[in-house]
Amino acid sequence: MATAAADLGPMAPRPFRVVRRRRETADTWTLELEPVAGEPLRPEPGQFAMLYAFGIGEVPISVAAVDGDRLVHTVRAVGAVTEAICAARVLGVRGPFGNAWPLPTGGDVVVVAGGIGLAPLRPAVLHLLARRADYGEVALLYGSRTPDLLLYRRELERWGFDVTVDSADGGWRGKVGVVPKLIASATFDPAAAVALVCGPEVMMRFSAEALLERGVSPERIFLSMERNMHCGLGHCGHCQLGPTLICRDGPVYRYDELEPLLAVRER
8 A cells, every 4th residue: 555655656655553642731632653564654843744635635744753763743632633543553755855854963953832832843843852962051941821721741851951832820930931031041052042932823933032032043033833734845836935845845944034934924
């Protein structure tokens, strides 16, 4: 079946078996997938795949990790397709698509994640931690609206994230406030740092502004976009953003390239 799918080209999904499913929040699951046949996928940190719930539909989902031969995705069930994906035993997979996070060695790295935007950044975080000696300061900043919406809670402390939430009840003992506010006190050299940012667009805009205020140059700030991707190949045009197509030219953009395009709000 995998060979036949490969013969049909990148529009044909390959079957992957869901071998493990872990609940992250009330509506979000992390799925581990293995190919039914054929070679495993080897995406780079920041790339995405198209996940297909057979007979229902297909959506783009960022790769949250590659664990051996397993492809890991974190999916929020917010509609018929993503609900079916979270419940499936077998999924169709196309990809990987898009470009990757830049991870040049030798300098500092700032990771700023908001909400489920931590999932596309997770492979970069794992890369940085596995090769810690290759980098200078690594600042890991993460925020969500409330404590119950935090992803990967078992790993956050071990990874060394500075975590905040927008609001919380009396049971929360951590920081309260929006994640861009963490940037002012984070330890890194602005002249030597590369910043990776992913989350809601309003959070990314304010994070970029905070990084600029710290002295990080706009060409060293990178944001990941996820608007309206349908085909993954740049054919359908649904994800057009200015003169670019996000699935083809992104999803990772330099801020100096993206800033004028962010003025065009998503419909």
